[in-house]
Amino acid sequence: MVTIKDVAQAAGVSPSTVSRALNDSPLLREETKARILRIAAELGYERNELARGLVLGTSGAIGLVVPDIANPFFAELTRGVGERAHARGYGVVLCNTDGDLERERSYIRLLRRKRVDGLILATVTADDPYLKLLALSHTPFVLVSRRSQQVEAPYVGVDDLLGGKLAVEHLVELGHRKIGFIGGPPDVRCSQERFQAYQDTLRRHRLPLRKGWVKFSDFTQAAGYQAGRAMLARKTRPTAIFAANDVTALGVLRAAEELGLDIPEDLSLVGYDDISFAGLPRIELTTVAQPSFKLGQLAADWLLRMLSGKPPRQSVKLLPPKLVVRETTAPPPG
Amino acid sequence: MVTIKDVAQAAGVSPSTVSRALNDSPLLREETKARILRIAAELGYERNELARGLVLGTSGAIGLVVPDIANPFFAELTRGVGERAHARGYGVVLCNTDGDLERERSYIRLLRRKRVDGLILATVTADDPYLKLLALSHTPFVLVSRRSQQVEAPYVGVDDLLGGKLAVEHLVELGHRKIGFIGGPPDVRCSQERFQAYQDTLRRHRLPLRKGWVKFSDFTQAAGYQAGRAMLARKTRPTAIFAANDVTALGVLRAAEELGLDIPEDLSLVGYDDISFAGLPRIELTTVAQPSFKLGQLAADWLLRMLSGKPPRQSVKLLPPKLVVRETTAPPPG
DNA sequence: TTGTACGCGTTATCAC
């Protein structure tokens, strides 16, 4: 690899001069600057960001930790982060935990050893004790989509209490009285809040809250299918289900189909996220939309802002969810 | 941040001794090694991989460039890469090009400046001249899913000639004689090969090959919708369409739905990839399955093998595709 | 078995 020294030699100047030319220093004569740049290009010189980072104390990269990149919600979020980070010359190191807490920690350690300038975490559980340690360290980080209960950290997400309410109120308005809930991991705050909203809304309307109509899974299609089957195979089953994310809802859809239930005639179904596959013809899932791409952009903007030393404008940013009514919801049968 | 110097001081030894302890050198007495490791842990020492990389000439990271992380095919592929890379302590720097050639190049430059140890490219176009330059450089890379026509580079993918044949033969066997094709970007090899297979199969069966029944788009749902509408709105339209990937096929599905065409009664549809959403109830897309996760694993394994200096076993690895018949295909109407 | 000295490629800070 050609280094700054090689360029210096070829140009008959010192390495420092080359460095200055590369960094467009105003101290240099335009003429020499141009000449050095030309020679550097001819030699195929590419700055070693590793070495530069060592001096400057920055790696020019941020870490992004997501639970499941195969979930379109996180894929879109990742796109948003990448777009903003790359625009400012930052690299994005992606880590996929598959919901495994141990892997999450191991990734964060890896990322810190690599001296990423900051972290975006979309994986934290509500009571993660490790987060406290991270908060004590000097690695800036922002939480996105999933927040912590204990640590007051920068967070960008969607108002899930409102989103959950939107979903369940919609079902209640349609006339449903037997409403089930299928959540994600029970220790994930957004799942908890959607559940909380479910409970609150049922209570407000004095509707029954049955144990068998509540299940927690792990936000995957397979788990949604399992939970759906279990819930729908009961002797008395709900006439509507609020699934705490779209891929889970799609799993429930399959379970219902297998059991010979028609949607929405026999069962109404509401998801959460509005991934692009929710709007497919014949699926037409009613859902609560989250601006996933924008969430990623915002999280990146925020982190980048912290990295440039500017103070955060606020510590929590909550975007509004939006109910998207399609064709998986209807009044209950009978 | 605590460095090896700090640990050395605390332990009353020299920095080199600490370095040796950290690297588990056999030269050290077990006792001192253990003591140093303990002290390092107490101090919260984390090795600076940047500095280490500068010395060792390696960054411990690989770059992954994909055209569209929101396409589940690439999301799964990314999972595969991540799994294998992380298992060996490598970080994965993800870059999403959205199909933009300029962005691809700019990302590759960024990645090289960051001194990633190697590259996995899932974005190359068949005649990309930049690839030649890359091949000349000393950055190891492997191509996945999309190969080059000109540069003989390590490649892992699926036999698209066979995959395309599987798809079209299936339609022919069902009795279709008017078969359309909707491809991806025309300069992407896998799209070209699926098209080639389409043409070959039609010719072999002496079936008509009409211009209006062939369209190229960009492998997105939106583009599939556009192309589908255009093709299906013609006076004489095909009775079956082979879409070169699943998200495109889902776009066609929407177009057909809008035009009041029933699938598979009025129109048969075959996709490619077998993303998880293809198997959804009510969608049940007939498609050609690609082992996307495995493709990612293989690509990573291969690159990592190259990085460890071992010679590649071969330069091209072609996995077999598999036809998955579901419910979007049936004999033609009438 | 451990310490010393140097180098990896770059930038900041002094000199000139």
Place this chain on the structure above:
DNA sequence: GTGATAACGCGTACAA
């Protein structure tokens, strides 16, 4: 304007 020097944190010949 430009060059020399030190420093970033680490690994490794070489010396002790």
